[in-house]
Amino acid sequence: MPxxxxxxxGKSQTAKTVQLLRGFxxxxxxxxxxxxFIRDAVESFAKGYGFAKIDPPILEEVNLFTRSxxxxxxxVEKEMFSFTDQGEGNVVLRPEATAxxxxxxxxxxMVNLPQPVKLYYWGPMFRRERPQSGRQRQFHQFGFEILGDxxxxxxxxxxxxxxxxxxxxxxxxxxxxxxxxxxxxxxxxYLSELTAYYRSKRKLLCEDCKKRLVKxxxxxxxxxxxxxxxxxxEAPQIVDWLDDECKSHFMKVVEYLDELNISxxxxxxxxxxxxxxxxxxxxxxxxxxxxxxQSALGGGGRYDxxxxxxxxxxxxxxxxxxxxxxxxxQLRQKEIxxxxxxxxxxFLAQIGDQAKIKALNLFEQLRKENIVVAENxxxxxxxxxxxxxxxxxxxxxxxxxxxxxMDGTILIRDMESGVQEIIDFKKTTHELKKKLNNxxxxxxxx
RNA sequence: GUGGCCUUGGUGAAAUGGUUAUCACUAGAGUUUGUGGCACUCUCGUUACGGGUUCGAUUCCCGUAGGCCACCCCA
Numbered sequence: 001m002p003x004x005x006x007x008x009x010g011k012s013q014t015a016k017t018v019q020l021l022r023g024f025x026x027x028x029x030x031x032x033x034x035x036x037f038i039r040d041a042v043e044s045f046a047k048g049y050g051f052a053k054i055d056p057p058i059l060e061e062v063n064l065f066t067r068s069x070x071x072x073x074x075x076v077e078k079e080m081f082s083f084t085d086q087g088e089g090n091v092v093l094r095p096e097a098t099a100x101x102x103x104x105x106x107x108x109x110m111v112n113l114p115q116p117v118k119l120y121y122w123g124p125m126f127r128r129e130r131p132q133s134g135r136q137r138q139f140h141q142f143g144f145e146i147l148g149d150x151x152x153x154x155x156x157x158x159x160x161x162x163x164x165x166x167x168x169x170x171x172x173x174x175x176x177x178x179x180x181x182x183x184x185x186x187x188x189x190y191l192s193e194l195t196a197y198y199r200s201k202r203k204l205l206c207e208d209c210k211k212r213l214v215k216x217x218x219x220x221x222x223x224x225x226x227x228x229x230x231x232x233x234e235a236p237q238i239v240d241w242l243d244d245e246c247k248s249h250f251m252k253v254v255e256y257l258d259e260l261n262i263s264x265x266x267x268x269x270x271x272x273x274x275x276x277x278x279x280x281x282x283x284x285x286x287x288x289x290x291x292x293x294q295s296a297l298g299g300g301g302r303y304d305x306x307x308x309x310x311x312x313x314x315x316x317x318x319x320x321x322x323x324x325x326x327x328x329x330q331l332r333q334k335e336i337x338x339x340x341x342x343x344x345x346x347f348l349a350q351i352g353d354q355a356k357i358k359a360l361n362l363f364e365q366l367r368k369e370n371i372v373v374a375e376n377x378x379x380x381x382x383x384x385x386x387x388x389x390x391x392x393x394x395x396x397x398x399x400x401x402x403x404x405x406m407d408g409t410i411l412i413r414d415m416e417s418g419v420q421e422i423i424d425f426k427k428t429t430h431e432l433k434k435k436l437n438n439x440x441x442x443x444x445x446x
Numbered sequence: 447g448u449g450g451c452c453u454u455g456g457u458g459a460a461a462u463g464g465u466u467a468u469c470a471c472u473a474g475a476g477u478u479u480g481u482g483g484c485a486c487u488c489u490c491g492u493u494a495c496g497g498g499u500u501c502g503a504u505u506c507c508c509g510u511a512g513g514c515c516a517c518c519c520c521a
Contacts, residue, residue, distance in 0.1 A: 017494080019512060074519045078447070096521085125521080130447075132515060141521060208518070219519085273520060283521095296521060323521030351480055384475095386482040401480055415482075 023129070023137025034328045037338040041169050042122060042142050049161055051120040051144055056100035058124065062090040067309055068099035070275025072216060079127040081137075093126035096274070098303065098319055099310070101145050106312035115148030116317075122324075134294050134326050143300070143321040147307065150316030152249045155280040155302055156256030158318045162284055162298060163262045165322075170336040173287035174297070176263070179270035180250040180279050181218070182242045184305065187278075190241035191217055201231045221269040222293065237268040246279055253280050272299060276306040280318065286330045297330065298322035344374040345436060347389035347415075351382050351401035359400050362410075362428065369429050371436070373398075389415060396435060398428070 020026070027035060046053065062082050069076050081093040094100060101119055104110070110117045122142040129135060144161055146154050159176065166174045181187055195217050202210065206225040213220060223232060242250065257264055264282070272281045281301035285291045300320030307315035331338065346366075350359035356377060366373045374392050379385050382399070389397045399411040399420075410428055412435070413420045423431050 019494080022512065079519080127520070129519075130517095131513080132517095135520075139521065211518095224517095293520065294516095298521065321521065326521060349481085380479070382480050383482075388482085390482040397482085399481075403480080411481095413481080418481090420481090 021137070023131040023135075025136055025138070031328070032342070033338045033340045034331055035324070036341065037331075038142075038169065038324060038327060039122070041165065042120070045161060045165055045168075046120045046144070049118070049144070049157075051118040054101060054104060054119045054121055055123065056094070056097060056104055056121065058094055058126075059091050060094050060100060060103075062092045064099050064103055064310070065092060065095060068102065068274075068276050068306055069096070073273055073275060075127060075273065079129050081126045081128050095127045096125055096321065097121050097123065097141065097143055098145060098274075098276070098321065099306070101143075101319070102147070102303075102306045102310050102312070102317070105147050105307060105315070106310055110147070111313060111315065116146045116154065117148050118144070118146050120144045132294070134323075134329065136325065140324040141298075141321045142324060143319055145317060145319035147317040148315055150304060152252035152280075153256055155249075155253045155318050156260065156262075158300065158320050159253075159257060159264070159282055160260050160262055162300075162320050162322065166284065166297070169327075169331070171286065171330065171334070175265060175285045175288040175291060176282055177265050177267035177270050177285070177291070178253070178257075178280065178282040179238070179267050180242060180246060180253075181238055181271060181277060181281055181301075182246045183278050186241055186243040186246055187238070190236070190238050193236050193241060194218075194220065197235055198231070204228070204231055218271040219273075221271050224292070232269065239268060249279055272301060276303040276309065277301045278304045282320075284322075286334075295326070296323070297326050342372075344372040344392060345395045345439075346371060346373045346432060347385070347392060347394045347397045348373050348375040349382055349385035349389065349397055349399050350375075350377065351380070351399075352405070354405045355400045355402060358405055362398075362400070366429060366432070369433075371429065371432055395439065396432070398432075 045051075062080070065080065066076055071077070075095050080095055082090055083092075085091050101121065105117065105119075120143065123140065124138050125141050126138050128137055131137060144158060146158060159178070163174070163176060182190065195213060198205070198209070198213050198217070198220055202213070204227065205213070206223065206228055208225065209220055209223050209228050209231075212223070220228075221232060221235065223229075239247070239250070254264075254266075265288075270281060270283060272283075279302040281299070283293075283299035284297045285295055286297060298321055300318070302316070302318045304314075304316040306317065307313070348359055348363055348366075350356045359375070359377060363373055363375055363377075374389070374394060376385055376388055379388070382401070386397060394415060397413040397415055399413060401411075404410050404422075404425070408425050409422050410425045411420050411422055412431060
């Protein structure tokens with residue numbers, strides 16, 4: 001066992017407060033309705049579009065990412081939480097999930113399933129970056145991946161899913177950018193063209209672009225520095241250098257999107273930071289006013305080479321990944337109301353020892369009937385119990401006291417009107433169900 | 447990794463180089479124990495951590511950690 005430093009006790013004998021790790025956050029009970037809202041939407045989409053869930057592990061071998069995302073990318077170069085485990089080998093907290101999905105596809109012989117294989121995932125990802133708005137070191141993504149089909153209609157479908165998803169959760173203004181970065185062959189030709197062009201303009205470039213020119217020329221296209229804009233606007237565009245295959249693929253994708261009535265913007269400057277992308281790439285923004293890369297809600301594209309890079313048979317694939325925190329922050333900003341399904345409608349209050357025992361049993365009985373009841377059986381005064389009922393904003397309070405126990409009855413109090421009825425204790429569940437159903441019906445009617 | 451601003455109870459704020467750090471909200475306990483949303487009382491802080499300057503620091507300085515924001519890059 002490695003030695004663990006004990007926290008020093010201060011003069012006051014209390015231990016120093018333990019802080020959260022930089023860039024890590026607790027997802028608190030108050031946040032959960034948002035998470036649940038998105039989770040429900042994702043699950044219903046997965047079901048509707050025929051995706052099966054997969055949960056790859058959070059820890060993976062470092063090679064998985066150096067081979068897939070690319071050694072030269074920032075994610076791999078400086079943002080991975082990697083460490084040596086006590087045994088052997090380098091392990092890494094996954095920075096994204098697509099590579100794991102491709103690995104799983106190979107590992108479990110999914111080539112033998114009817115193609116394409118449609119998978120979705122949900123979970124935490126880790127990148128060791130400096131935190132800022134819309135960026136944490138642990139964040140969550142969900143994603144949809146379709147492996148084993150190279151047809152452009154699949155690209156369009158993935159984009160349709162994400163577009164419809166955001167419509168569904170109440171984002172009416174989203175903006176989808178799409179582009180094609182070709183296959184490795186035509187991209188190679190294009191890259192030499194692009195670097196030749198930029199080299200001729202080298203003197204005009206910002207410092208960052210000079211670095212990009214050597215390191216990752218594709219990224220030159222999304223430089224935000226105003227001084228580079230002119231150079232950028234005149235730069236050769238990849239769509240003009242796509243080979244016939246890639247060009248017709250891209251045109252078909254666009255055609256299908258038109259057919260599905262999905263609005264998008266062709267963005268010749270859109271490139272993505274992971275090496276495995278081929279052909280179609282796209283990004284989703286909350287509105288056309290916020291289209292900087294930090295505000296991207298999600299993105300994806302085709303990755304026809306990935307499975308092969310990881311040692312599988314050549315398998316075309318497309319996918320999309322969505323940032324959940326970013327989506328939630330937009331839900332909040334747009335003040336989209338999300339349902340809070342967890343809050344109880346009933347509070348059970350008791351007075352006196354006998355009533356407490358009876359309440360204990362009643363609570364269990366109601367729970368078995370799937371009636372969500374709040375209580376605080378350790379509190380004795382009715383006043384404080386009703387106070388709590390009020391704070392929980394329940395619709396009804398059940399009141400069980402000495403008198404009711406003797407009479408075999410129970411009180412149902414309507415918390416809004418203050419009207420109370422005495423009912424037969426045995427009919428408690430029946431009455432509650434009746435009341436809750438009435439309420440439900442009136443909500444549906446209005 | 448670079449830069450800017452910031453850090454006072456659970457939350458949001460206030461204040462001062464000098465005895466018990468103020469207020470509001472929240473939470474808990476209570477106002478003699480069968481009725482909530484009001485009111486009142488009480489309780490909850492070594493002023494992020496470490497060091498320095500000083501007779502004296504929460505206040506000034508430095509470091510560390512964390513937060514926010516921007517760049518790089520990404521979701």
